[in-house]
Amino acid sequence: MPSIISTIRTVGIATRRMFDAMKYGLDPIDVALPSEYEHLRPELARIADRVLSASFRHYVLDWDSQAYYDVTRTQDGGNFAKEVDFREQFRPLDPGDTIRDPCIIVDKKGHVEGYILPDTIEPKRLVRS
Structure with missing residues (x-):
């Protein structure tokens, strides 16, 4: 089982990549995510979307x-x-x-x-x- 620090880093980087994808009009579904975290994809995409929305206000x-x-x-x-x-x-x-x-x-x-x-x-x- 990976350490919590490793997990946070991995999903943090994935979320940042989703944010960047959305910022440039790309689909965050194409962002690579380790299979053990795939179940988090919808939540990570939501976080990226909310941060992107905030950046305009x-x-x-x-x-x-x-x-x-x-x-x-x-x-x-x-x-x-x-x-x-x-x-x-x-x-x-x-x-x-x-x-x-x-x-x-x-x-x-x-x-x-x-x-x-x-x-x-x-x-x-x-x-x-």
Whole structure:
């Protein structure tokens, strides 16, 4: 049985190749995948598709991450007045902005802060506690 690291690497590379295939209009079914992981092909193709979809949608924050780091790196959250100032200066995502589609969150300088990939992981894979 392969190690988990080897498995993650193998399926990660396959997913990246599927992403590249989709990006260039090719069919991800043609991407080589070791037979022991063939049962994962539909899920890997879905992940690649969701990441590709996200790459076309950017949600832009109105601040840049380096400025945020420079200002907040010495703070521990204990100074309430400072925290209020930080929230004004570096507004978090607006709770009114419901993001239902895959997207990439970027700061105002275009640095990627995160990906939102709703409905990417199949419900059977989710672990509930």
